[in-house]
Amino acid sequence: MGKNRYVFWGLVITTLISALDANIMQTASPTIVKQLGGMELFAWIFVVYMLASTVTVPLYGKLSDMYGRKKLLMISVGLFTLGSILCGIANSMEMLIVFRGIQGLGAGGMVPLSMIIVGDLFTIEKRGKIQAVFSTIWAISSIVGPVLGSFFVEALTWRWIFFINIPIGIATVFCLIPYQEKAEFKKTHIDYKGFFLFGFSITLLLLSTNVSHGFWYILIGIIGMIAFLLVERKETEPFLPVSLFKNRGILMTNLFMLFYCLSFFGTSNFIPLFLQEGKDMSIYKSGLILLSIALGWLFGSTPAGGWIIRFGYKILFIIGSFITTISGVALYLFIQDISYIGLFLILTIQGVAFGLLFAVGTIASQEFAESHIKGMSTSLQIFLRNIGTSIGVTIMGLLINHAVNISIGMKNVFLYALCLSLITIVLSFLIPAKTDELRKSQS
Structure with a gap:
């Protein structure tokens, strides 16, 4: 592995700080709001981060195809670390929200660029195992994050949930320095007009789920997306290359992953x-149930490349998709009376499907794409997820909130997910079996 070992650890650390940030914030945010005031702005701590980190994902993919993955990942980690420092010294909710936006701008590149570098460096067989490591980090972080958040708030101060990212960010950059990129990157015109229309429309559509009078956000967002599509048709170098959608493998894989994430x-x-x-049930025991998905994910993604x-x-x-739907039927039928062990087993089986499909989906987004759009293809799938x-x-939150009680609400959630999972089954039959490279290597 040689120098790649340091790069690999750099990518692991990048994934770790992304995962921990999401989980620590959930625990620490009530204390932050108490100290800074501005309870009416509470949701925006999360909303602005989510918007910034989601909308910028395709831009990072596009830029990485032009300037290389290493530079962009170092910039995104640098932005995230700068945002963390600023969040740590914020003395009002308004300042914290702005600085969380800067953090989000950095976070938007960290996970997709890590996945793209894995695609550049490692064989298909190894990629499944590496993605299993990344997935395990996310799963463990969902358990460790809240504990760490509580520790920082009680033993130190909430500001340390941000300051802890400083040494981690520096370590990441040092691990990436030895990385030598072999691929050639083609510098082309960036369609900023297309990116602005795309970002504006997606931001409004995402905001519609977090604000009152969301209908107007949806309406303007849809008009913006139509304008984006019309502008892109006339661009010689569009923000989203047309070849991405003419490629049946990329198109069907992305549609599948979009509906899969919409469902279970x-x-x-x-x-x-x-x-x-x-x-x-206690907070600790109820949180521990998520280890079942992590365990299943490990078994599903590790052998995926082979x-x-x-x-x-x-x-x-x-x-x-069949494993997901069958385990989903079991959850829908038995959720009200199921034992803890029974639920753990069903979620483990579903975790196997999650791990398999996320690993195969990521690899497919890279292998179906031509080399000069591999970054864009990978980041587009992560964006759609x-x-x-x-x-x-x-x-799902709306279904639970409008139900008579939480048990009925969960049954409604599983029924909704089951309906959409039937679409994923249909889409799975439309995905090509192999890429051209895979055919050549087996012929």
């Missing part, structure tokens, strides 16, 4: 809440 992927956000309110070589993409997408999960979780 977001349900795990509400299971600890259901166990706490519906089953009177399975792609052996079976191709299509069969794995079909198997993964984020959009799908954000919208899906919002819809």
Whole structure:
């Protein structure tokens, strides 16, 4: 592995700070609001971060195809670290919200660029194992994050949830310095007009899920997206290359992952809440249930690269979507009376499907794409996953809030997810079995 070992650890640390930030903030935010005041602005601590980190994902992918992954990842980590320092010294909610936006601008590049570098450096077989490591980091962070958040708030001060990112960010940059990129990057015109229209429209559509009078945000967002599509048709170097959508493998894989994240992927956000309110379970025990998904994810994603070589993409997408739907039926039927162990087992099985499909989806987005748009293709899929999960979780939250009780609410959530999972089954049959490179290597 040589120098790649340092790069690999740099990517691991990048993933770690992204994952920890999301989970620590949930625990520490009530204390922050008490000290800074401005309870009416509470949601914006999360909203502005989510918007900045989601909208910039495709831009990072586009720029990485032009200037290289290393520079862009170092810039994104630098922005995230700068945002963390500023958040740590903020003395009002307004300042904290602005600085969280800067943090989000950096975070938008950290995960997708890490995935793109993995695609550049490692073989298909190794990529499944590496993604299993990244997924495990996210899963462990969901357990460790709240504990760390509580420790910083009680033993030190909430400001340390941001200051802890400083040494981690510096360590990441040092690990990336030895990385020598072999790919050639083609500098082209950047369609800033297209990016502005795209970013403006997506921001409004995402904001519609967090504000009152969301209808107008949706309407203007849709008009903006139509304007974006009309502008892109006339551009010689569009922000979203047309070749991405003419490529059947990329198109069907991205559609599949969008609907997959709209359906069952977001349900795990509400299971600890259901166990706490519906089953009177402790916060610790209800949070521990998410280890089941992490465990399953590990078994699903680790062998994914080898399975792609052996079976191709299509069969794995079909198997993964059927496992998700069948485990989803079990959750829908038995959620009200199921034991803790039973729920743990079903979620482990569903975790296997999550791990398999996320690993295969990422690899497919890279292998179906030509080398000069590989970064854009990978970041587009991550962007669509984020959009799908954000919208899906919002819809699920509405279903729970409007239900008579949490148990009925969870049944409604699983019914919604089941309906959409049927679409993913149909889409899985439309994904090509192999990329051209895979065909050549097996012929």
